[in-house]
Structure formats: structure tokens, C-alpha cells
Amino acid sequence: MVVFIASGCAHGPQSASDPLSAGQAAGPSSPAVTETLPVTVLPVSDAASSVPVQADPADAVEEDEDDLDYEAEPPSTVAVTIADPLEPFNRAMFTFNDRLYFWVLKPVAEGYSAVVPEPARISVRNFFSNLRAPIRFANCLLQAHFIGAATELFRFMINSTIGVAGLFDPAGGEEINLQRQDEDFGQTLGVYGAGHGFYLVWPLLGPSSPRDTVGMVGDFFAYPISYHDPWYVWTAVRGYQAINDTSLTIGDYEALKGAALDPYIAVRNAYIQYRHMKVEERGTIGRAGPDIPGAGTPARGVGTRGAPQP
Numbered sequence: 001m002v003v004f005i006a007s008g009c010a011h012g013p014q015s016a017s018d019p020l021s022a023g024q025a026a027g028p029s030s031p032a033v034t035e036t037l038p039v040t041v042l043p044v045s046d047a048a049s050s051v052p053v054q055a056d057p058a059d060a061v062e063e064d065e066d067d068l069d070y071e072a073e074p075p076s077t078v079a080v081t082i083a084d085p086l087e088p089f090n091r092a093m094f095t096f097n098d099r100l101y102f103w104v105l106k107p108v109a110e111g112y113s114a115v116v117p118e119p120a121r122i123s124v125r126n127f128f129s130n131l132r133a134p135i136r137f138a139n140c141l142l143q144a145h146f147i148g149a150a151t152e153l154f155r156f157m158i159n160s161t162i163g164v165a166g167l168f169d170p171a172g173g174e175e176i177n178l179q180r181q182d183e184d185f186g187q188t189l190g191v192y193g194a195g196h197g198f199y200l201v202w203p204l205l206g207p208s209s210p211r212d213t214v215g216m217v218g219d220f221f222a223y224p225i226s227y228h229d230p231w232y233v234w235t236a237v238r239g240y241q242a243i244n245d246t247s248l249t250i251g252d253y254e255a256l257k258g259a260a261l262d263p264y265i266a267v268r269n270a271y272i273q274y275r276h277m278k279v280e281e282r283g284t285i286g287r288a289g290p291d292i293p294g295a296g297t298p299a300r301g302v303g304t305r306g307a308p309q310p
Helices: 002-011 019-027 043-051 059-069 088-113 119-130 133-142 146-161 187-193 211-222 230-246 250-260 262-281
Strands: 200-202 207-210
Touching: 043 133, 088 119, 088 200, 088 230, 088 262, 119 146, 119 211, 119 230, 133 211, 187 211, 187 262, 200 211, 207 211, 207 262, 211 230, 250 262
Parallel strands: none
Antiparallel strands: 200 207
16 A cells, blocks of 8 residues: 555656756756756846737726826917017117116005004005096996996995995995906997907007007096096096006016017017907906006006006
């Protein structure tokens, strides 16, 4: 019985052992056991080319999902351009407005802000914004935005009474939430298909275009302050308005100019993009920049129509 079991173990199937482990078990006295056959190793490129591997579609899907595993970027907006045939004149006016800002309006606004506290300056801005309600109301009607017109009408009534002649803005608070409609005659012309034409920089008024210049005329006649007599009264009021608004926006124009290689181009692009956006978002409710007349006050840092400018 023992002989049978021994013979079966000797002649039965045996598993192949690791040559290295066998060599270690045999020791140095058994060189024949540690001897291994030569093995030809193909280079990585040859081995990969010699064995075609079919890509698994599931792996490709997983790779695509991994590639998409990041925060998606917002869709880029289409750049809006404008002709600038008067660039030499416009650059001269830009330089004039720039000097006016840094040499006159900004120092005066800084002195004014040092004397008048910010809450009072905000109330002054609210007062002038309330006086511009007829402009916004009329343009909402012209654009057939009747909800916006009703909003402006109720805002004017509430702010003129509860808001103490517009010094405060209770209509825009969380309780009532009637937000200002940022509409003007230049935007109304754009809604009806009128293009800018070309870029134009006015002294004192800043960036504009033929369309927005015509719009400024309409805004002028719809603004109650324009009817003060004599003319230097409303001019002085508009000057004080510009100083007050500049005191609340000091640093905006400086930041834009410091970050731009060519401030003239940066201001031009910012202006045309902003005006295009305001026409496109016709009928939406919201606030966008300070609301005072004109296409721009040259030294306010942020233009009266919202676009940064000198």
C-alpha cells in the first residue's frame, strides 16, 4: 500500500514550480536546477504593436465622463463691435475727460465725501433717481413694457411720499420689491432697430454714439431739472449731481484703466457691450448702475448709463 501511494505520487501530474524558488531550495550545490532558459523580451513598442487590442467603447465613455468631471464654464457672449472712424477726435476727447476726472472732479468728490457721510450721499442719489422716473416711465410705455411702466409709476408715488421726496427708496425694499426700470430713449431706439452707427466721445459727457446722442436729447426734455430757469441753475444742479455720484464710485474707473493695455479701447468696448446688453434685456426688472441723465459724466468712474468711462 505504501509503495502504491509512493509510485502514484512519483508519476502523477505535478504543478510547475518557480525556478527561482527551486533554485533557492536546491542551494549552491545544485547548479543544474538554478539554470534557467534564456527569455527574449520584446520592447514595449514592439509588444504593443504585435498584439492588437480592440478599445472597449465603455472605457471611452468613462474617459469622456472623467474629462467632463469639472465645473462647466458659462457660455461666452458674442462680442459686439462698433465702427470708430473718428478715433483721433475720440481719443482727444477721451484724454480731455480723463484729465478732467483726475485733476478736477475726483479731488472735489473726495473732499465732498470727506465732509458728507455716505448715507446722506446715497439719499441724494436716490432723490435724483426719483426725479428721473418720468424718463423711465415714458420709455417703458414706448417699448410696450406696461408692467415696467406701472412699476415706475408706483415707485414714484411711494418714494415721493413715504420715501420723503425720494430721499429713501422704500419701494425697492424687500417688503414692496418694486425695482427700478433702467430704461432711456437711447435704449428705446435700439429696441426699434436703430443701430449705434459709430462710436463717439463727447467732452464732459463721455462715450456715446449718434443713436445715444439723440437719446440724450429725449432724456433731457423728459428730466424735470432741465426746465430750471435760468440755464446756469440746472447746470449747477447737474454739476452737483455729478460730484455726488462720483463720490460713490471713486475707484471704478481707476481699476478699469489700471487693468487695460489701452484704456481708450477698454472703455469703448465696455460701453458698447453694456448698451447692447441693456437693449437685449428689454423688459427685465433690475438695477444696473447709477441712474442720472446723459450718456456719461466724464469723471465719474462709472458712466451714467452704467458703462465704465473717464
